[in-house]
Amino acid sequence: MSLMTIERHILTEERRMGATSGTFTNLLYDIALAAKMISSEVRRAGINNIIGATGDVNVQGEAVQKLDIYSNDLLIGILSRSERVCAIGSEENAEAVIVPEQWAGKYVVNMDPLDGSSNIGVNASIGTIFSILPKQSEGKIATGDDCLQPGRNQLAAGYVMYGSSTVMVYSTGYGVYGFTLDPSVGEFVLSHNRMRFPDRCKYYSVNEGNYAYWDKPTRQYIDYIKAVGDSPARPFGHRYIGAMVADFHRNLIDGGVFLYPTEESKPQGKLRLLVEANPMAFLAEQAGGWATSGTGRIMDIMPTDLHQRVPVMMGNQEEVARYESYMRDGAG
Numbered sequence: 001m002s003l004m005t006i007e008r009h010i011l012t013e014e015r016r017m018g019a020t021s022g023t024f025t026n027l028l029y030d031i032a033l034a035a036k037m038i039s040s041e042v043r044r045a046g047i048n049n050i051i052g053a054t055g056d057v058n059v060q061g062e063a064v065q066k067l068d069i070y071s072n073d074l075l076i077g078i079l080s081r082s083e084r085v086c087a088i089g090s091e092e093n094a095e096a097v098i099v100p101e102q103w104a105g106k107y108v109v110n111m112d113p114l115d116g117s118s119n120i121g122v123n124a125s126i127g128t129i130f131s132i133l134p135k136q137s138e139g140k141i142a143t144g145d146d147c148l149q150p151g152r153n154q155l156a157a158g159y160v161m162y163g164s165s166t167v168m169v170y171s172t173g174y175g176v177y178g179f180t181l182d183p184s185v186g187e188f189v190l191s192h193n194r195m196r197f198p199d200r201c202k203y204y205s206v207n208e209g210n211y212a213y214w215d216k217p218t219r220q221y222i223d224y225i226k227a228v229g230d231s232p233a234r235p236f237g238h239r240y241i242g243a244m245v246a247d248f249h250r251n252l253i254d255g256g257v258f259l260y261p262t263e264e265s266k267p268q269g270k271l272r273l274l275v276e277a278n279p280m281a282f283l284a285e286q287a288g289g290w291a292t293s294g295t296g297r298i299m300d301i302m303p304t305d306l307h308q309r310v311p312v313m314m315g316n317q318e319e320v321a322r323y324e325s326y327m328r329d330g331a332g
């Protein structure tokens, strides 16, 4: 039986990208290594006293979990000493981390080191999200603006889901591939080859508790997919776990859409453009889906702030198009 490990797969992807320096391959190796280490901590969180909040609040105004800090420090430590990265934009850091000249490389990484961390205490799925971009600024030392690039500039993106098993999903622009961690040997092994959204949209993922706060077109769209009907077969099932990675992963495998729309108190939605929406939008498009802010392609948005938020609807292409028609014209 020929096992395709993520390391071997990354090598084939790098050749397809025409990148031969090995730097890109090594960067993805580093992220896979960090994923294995975070997975080990997540699996032991209830034993090694790493569950729970630190008592701090992050730049997002959210309670910081111990695993957030562990994951963020680990990824920054590995990436900033890898000689492949020049700047890191993290959900946990107010400013971009600029790598010193002696360690600086040619790639930028934007990341959410531990997404959905409110799920830690209840043993529900959580994830890591990453986005890899080219350095744009002149000179060896990056600037914070190197992190502020539109999603269409991404060279690669992916996520790690710490669920019933640990799965790493990534794309370098040549399709989406999923690897399951075999803890007995510590290897990510190819388990989902060329992932594509199924044609049928089976699920929708949104926090229904916020229905009263949504704009009217969003409420009308959700009412439509909950109504009994054909073409498409409705109502869609509702699945929402409070971690974007887990909801996205289920919709990618079973067919579905994920939404986090604007609300009265969240005029730009909740999700962060650079560390959540853009990497997941890259994967959505690579898997034959689409990703919109409701009024336009997420990956075309020109960022102005490291932590700017964006309304999100992504997944099944037909449903994303339908939602955009509701947002443009009212009821479809």
Ligand code: P6P
Residues within 6 Å of the ligand: 115, 116, 117, 118, 207, 242, 243, 244, 245, 270, 271
């Ligand atoms: P709510 C996690 O905090 C996150 O950023 C996403 O992973 C998730 O989809 C969303 O927020 C959940 O937000 O308001 O429904 O709890």
